[in-house]
Amino acid sequence: MGGERIVAYCGVVCNKCPAYIATQKNDDNMRRDIAKRWSEMYGSEIKPEYVNCDGCNTESERRIDFTNQCQIRLCGMAKDIPNCAFCDDYPCDKLDEIFKSNPTSKNTLDEIRDR
Numbered sequence: 001m002g003g004e005r006i007v008a009y010c011g012v013v014c015n016k017c018p019a020y021i022a023t024q025k026n027d028d029n030m031r032r033d034i035a036k037r038w039s040e041m042y043g044s045e046i047k048p049e050y051v052n053c054d055g056c057n058t059e060s061e062r063r064i065d066f067t068n069q070c071q072i073r074l075c076g077m078a079k080d081i082p083n084c085a086f087c088d089d090y091p092c093d094k095l096d097e098i099f100k101s102n103p104t105s106k107n108t109l110d111e112i113r114d115r
């Protein structure tokens with residue numbers, strides 16, 4: 001898959017996220033699989049219709065619901081930056097949890113900063 005890489009505020013690469021891929025392909029089978037997996041993972045029912053996302057830092061309104069409550073996203077939006085790599089306070093403690101569960105996202109942001 002070519003094209004530009006979309007990096008979320010927290011360093012997650014959206015293009016690699018199954019929800020993003022299912023949305024771009026408009027693939028309902030994939031949406032059903034993800035919804036099932038996420039329902040098991042989060043212990044509450046997630047419907048396939050819920051799996052629609054163009055990335056959390058784009059103009060698009062198609063986003064997974066819980067992104068609206070994400071403090072990292074709200075903070076990055078308030079600062080009007082593409083992602084946390086562009087922030088003077090990077091890395092702040094809001095990122096601790098996501099860096100622990102997903103170390104690759106830290107590498108992605110560090111790499112952007114080194115450029």
Ligand code: SF4
Binds near residue numbers: 012056068098
């Ligand atoms: S909503 Fe928050 S945790 Fe999710 S990708 Fe965006 S910045 Fe990261």
Ligand code: SF4
Binds near residue numbers: 075076088093
């Ligand atoms: S303070 Fe900076 S690094 Fe921390 S969440 Fe906000 S934008 Fe990201």
